[in-house]
Amino acid sequence: MSLTSAEELKLKKKALDLRTNVLRMMKASRAGHVGGAMSSAEILTVLYFHIMNVSPENFKDNNRDRFVLSAGHKCLILYAALAELGFIDYSVLDTYGSMGCLLPGHPNMKIPGVEANTGALGHGLSISGGMAQGLKLNGSDARVFTVMGDGELAEGSNWEAFAAAAHHRLDNLLAFIDWNGLQIGGKTADVMNYSPLTEKLEAFGWSVINIDGHDLNAIVDAVTTASETKGKPTAVIAKTIKSKGLSFAEGKAGYHYWKASDEEIAEAEANLEQQRTELTAMEGGAE
């Protein structure tokens, strides 16, 4: 176990805070890419609240760690994290989806804390590779973390980026692939099957780690292993559940993009409240 039980509980609560922020935006807009936002909640929680050296205070520092959300449509979870970090006010979350708001349906660099414009899929890994190479050229120890979708792998530009990152031995680059098995059109394996992905990425020269993408300790361990792996980039294939945390939507491709009814919003709120009650009980038990 890489986290103490207290650290793990704290991060579980943070992941729930992020999901709660996502629901807050969904309440405001009633539409958004909720499936991939919820499936990647633990990954962003560990990166932003346990691993990365990045904050509003050091965002201009060249030695900050970088985060690029290659699958830009998962931006609800990024915005949720940026609010928790203090990059944006919580009240801004309530404007999501409104005309001219700070938080559009895909992230851009006008938003405090966002490193790259993404949403046109298949570009985040190339951007991240460039950042990683630049950091190396500048003698910086900072790292670059990227979250990609599994459906996003069908963009051919990713495979150029995989090849280039290995060629340049970018061991300061770590790519998480949020492997929820679904994309907007159905099962990823039916739309474009990239299995066996581990072997393919290893053939491209990457170190590959397979984990449960909702297991906070496994995510921490993967980052630790990646930091100890020299001379090649690391990909973490994180097996996840689409819409994780919303019982009525889990594992359903139809919630890739959710147009939320009043009833579903109420059910989602009840789901998250139940999870908070359970975590509070665990907290009581730990004392």
Ligand SMILES: [Mg+2]
């Ligand atoms: Mg997917």
